[in-house]
Every structure is written in structure tokens, then in C-alpha cells.
Amino acid sequence: MTTKNKGLPPALGGPSPFPRRRSGPGCGMCASCDVREYTFCAALSPQEMGSIEAIVRSVRLAPGQILFQEGEEASDVFNLVRGVVKLYKLLPDGRRQITGFLFPGDFLGIAGAGGYSYNAEAVTETGLCRFPRRQLFALFERFPKLEHRLFAIATDELTAAQDQMLLLGRKTAEEKVASFLCRLADRIDLGETRGGEVPVPMTRSDIGDYLGLTVETVSRTLSRLRKRGLIAVPDVNRVVLLRREAIEEIAEAY
Amino acid sequence: MTTKNKGLPPALGGPSPFPRRRSGPGCGMCASCDVREYTFCAALSPQEMGSIEAIVRSVRLAPGQILFQEGEEASDVFNLVRGVVKLYKLLPDGRRQITGFLFPGDFLGIAGAGGYSYNAEAVTETGLCRFPRRQLFALFERFPKLEHRLFAIATDELTAAQDQMLLLGRKTAEEKVASFLCRLADRIDLGETRGGEVPVPMTRSDIGDYLGLTVETVSRTLSRLRKRGLIAVPDVNRVVLLRREAIEEIAEAY
DNA sequence: CGTGGCTTTGAATTACATCAAACCTTGTGG
DNA sequence: CCACAAGGTTTGATGTAATTCAAAGCCACG
Secondary structure, three states, rough: OOOOOOOOOOOHOOOOOOOOOOOOOOHHHHHHHHOOOOOOHHHOOOOOOHHHHOOEEEEEOOOOOOOOOOOOOOEEEEEEEOOHHHEEEOOOOEEEEEEEEOOOOOOOOOOOOOEOOOEEEEEEOOEEEEEHHHHHHHHHHHHHHHHHHHHHHHHHHHHHHHHHHHHHOOOOHHHHHHHHHHHHHHHHHHOOOOOEEEOOOHHHHHHHHHHHOOHHHHHHHHHHHHHHOEEEEEOOEEEEEOHHHHHHHHHHOO | OOOOOOOHHHHOOOOOOOOOOOOOOOHHHHHHHHOOHHHHOOOOOOOOOHHHHOOOOOEOOOOEEEEEEOOOOOOOEEEEEEOEEEEEOOOOOOOEEEEEOOOOOEEOOOOOEEEEEOOEEEEOEEEEEEEHOOOOOHHHHHHHHHHHHHHHHHHHHHHHHHHHHHHHHOOOHHHHHHHHHHHHHHHHHHHOOOOOOEEEOOOHHHHHHHHOOHHHHHHHHHHHHHHHHOOEEEEEEEEEOOOHHHHHHHHHOO
């Protein structure tokens, strides 16, 4: 919530907001979209894209703002264009489990009959494309490719969820943190590699709630990795993976 | 692995194996399938069903037998018709996380490009329908309803996975075990209610690996619930929920 | 009737949580 | 420009839930 997107690489919320001021039918905005090729939009050809542009609206969120909450009727789905979003579930007494962090290009809003099954909140300044679910799903008839793509996205998320269950249920604190750092790095490297430096836009508390740990344990574990020379922590929002292979080894528990 | 399906209710592996001796194109076997209405097959009308029957083959597994392993090319998908199957992932040192237990009517084999993302092993005597992935997915063109249905299944699984992450990351041992018992009961009650008696076909070790606990902790927690009069345990494979509401309350951490 | 695998219970250990306090950073207002 | 208030972070001391180690009990099966 504190994070100002200073120093973050393009992929994590640098400049490149929405290419045109306003989105809307036929404005051609999608053509210049930074993340198009990573989203379900890529399922459609540039010509077909008009059908999507006709129903999209853009949304911006400041850090800490909530996009939707668990149980709300899931009327829309979204593509994250800029910034970072966290998804989480809560227990009645306030315990929180973050089920995922989303980065530009990620899709969110997959939901069943019970409405959204989690809360979605902006971690940084965020830009999204909003699609009315009914209208988007209606396009499935004309463009089956679109549904194929969403199906594939759901499949990938399911695989990721299984990995996360393994992490939550069976890894130690150190393995959890190492895994987290590696995954962040993987995600960033989609752009380019930059000497192992990984931006960490979320708070220690967020990381803890993602890994099933407390803030203190996250902090301590990072300190220990630092003292062992595996990472450097120039400031709270950046970690440098000094010995990536060693960290991967810890993460995968070899 | 030990479990013999003695005393298990129909929904969990009672009589009702495959209605006809052999499955195969046009044999009409699907018409009398016990679980058809719960599976993706229900997306097709009885007339359309022939297309599915043309590609289905049946599989039987004894307890402990492996259906497929993580990383294998995912050439088939399956419908569980009878019995119980567990899905799990392993760490190199042998730590195991069970990501789900499947019951009759459940679908398995959703997988991305990297092949199956988990191992699938029979818990009890098991009967499944096997579908070559390519052939089944080819039917999507003629029957978009089929893809809709599979998409919906993936969505539901994703929701369940998020619940499980909350459980693994943030619930106490007691809350975990209570949640587990309630979910088992919900799943069984699809058939009918039977005075809170829930069949537990998996071992304590399986339960532990599903909940991110050790065998001992599972056993101790069950003993404690029993001593408090919330459950009865007539034998290792059965639990009676004596005070379902109280257990639900523990499970949801009110 | 003995053997092997699962389960239960007890005792000792430990990884992580909790409690507490100091430290930083950032933004605000005098 | 500085003081200080508010959050987030780090570190230390202490506590504890759950694990680990150990052993006995229970069944099912040959």
C-alpha cells in the first residue's frame, strides 16, 4: 500500500499507462496495448479485436483500493494492464490468506455461481480493462478461440494453485520465501533480466499472508538469506538474487 | 491403500460398477451410467451421447494403483465413476501434498502444456472412463456446451483450490480437521443423509498430507474431537458427526 | 499364530508465532 | 526546514502448536 511505483520496471508499473486517454468502441486503443499478446485478447486477430474493444472499459485504482469483494455478484472480468493486484480470502476473525499476486497481462474474475470467491485489491497504482462477463462470454459463440484461451488460463491457474498448496502445506519458512523470490523473478524476467534485481511491490505482511507466515518470520528469513550472502536487500521494495541457483535449490528442497 | 470398500455407501464405491461388461462405441452404456448427470457428459443430450461413447474406454484400478504421474504427457482425461482417487505432488525428499480427493462424478486430467501437474492414485477399488484428450477436445467444435461445461468444472476447482489455500495457510490443526470432515460429509450427502455418518476411505496419513499435518496430529485431533463429544469413530474408516453445527463452527473459525 | 501396516498415545523437541520494543521512511503541518 | 505522527520493518525474548521420536495396540491376512 505504501509502494510508489518509483524505480519499478515497465512490467511492474513503470510509465506506459493506457496508451490513449479513453477506451471505447472502435477507438483502436487495443492495437497499442502493451500486454495484449499476454492476455486472452491475443486469441483474436487485430480485425476481430473490435468486438472486444466494443465492450471494454478501463479502470484505475490507487494502492489499497478494492476492485471487488468475495461474494459479490461477478458481473465483470478484468485484464490487468498496469500495476499489481492481490487476491485474498479472509476468515471471520480476520486471518487472511493471499491466494495470488497479479501482474500486467494477468486475467482476473474467473468465478462460479457463488459470485467472486475472493477479494481483489490494488497493491500499486493499477490500470485494468473491465469486461462485462455476459457480453464477453457471449463472444464465445462467434470466437470459440476466446473460450479456448480462457480455458487455458483457468488450467494454468489451477496448476499454479496446486504448486501453492504444496508450498503452504509442506515447505519450511525458508523454502517458502526462496520459492516466492524465484517466482517473482520468473514473473519479472518475462520482460528482461536485470542482474537478479527483483522489485517487491508488496509489503512484508502481504508476503506473509501469501506464504502462510507472519510478518516477523518473513523479515527474519530474508535477513538470514541476506547474511548468508544469497540475496541483497537495497531497500524494502527490492531484492537482488545474488546466487539464484542456490535460492532455487532451497526453494525446490533438493 | 488398505481400504476395502466394505460398508461404503453407493456414492463411495458400493455395488454399481460398470453397468455393462464392456464399454465402447454405441453400446448404450452411458445411458445407464450412475454418475452421468454429475459429469461433463450431462452437457450432451442422450442422442448426442453417442459421440462420447465412441471414444470412451473404461479403466479399473486396485487400491494403490497409479493412474498417471506428474510430468507425463497428458494424453487422456478421465471421469471417476466408482471409488476414490487422490491427487498429489511430491518434493524431491519425499514430502507429499495431496491436492485433492476425487469421488464418483469428478473429472480429472485437466492439464497444461507441461503434462499432468500431479500424480493420481486409487484410494479404493476404482472405475473410470478414459477419454483421449485430442478426441474429446475435438468434440468442442460440434458441441460447444461440452467446453462450457469443462470450463465451469475448472472454475469450480479453482474456487476449491483457493479454499484449500486458506485452510493450509491460515487454519489451525483443529480447524483443518473439522473443515475436512465437513467437506467429506457435504460430498457424501449428495447422495442422501445418513445420520451424520461419513465414510473415510483414506488413511490418516493421506488426511495429514491433504491438510498439511502429520499423521500423529490428525489422530490426536480426531481423538480430541471425540473426547469432546463432537464426533464418534466406530472404526478407522468411519466418522459420525454427532454435532455437525459445532464442527462447522470450528471449521469456519467463528 | 505371527507378521506388516496403520493407528493411537506419550514424551521431548523445535520451527514458527506471539509479544514487545526500537528503527526507518514518508508524509504533514507548524 | 524541522518536528512528529503513522505505517511498515527489523530484531530480540518468550511461548506454544505442531512435529519428531518412540513404543504399544490393533487389524487384516497369509
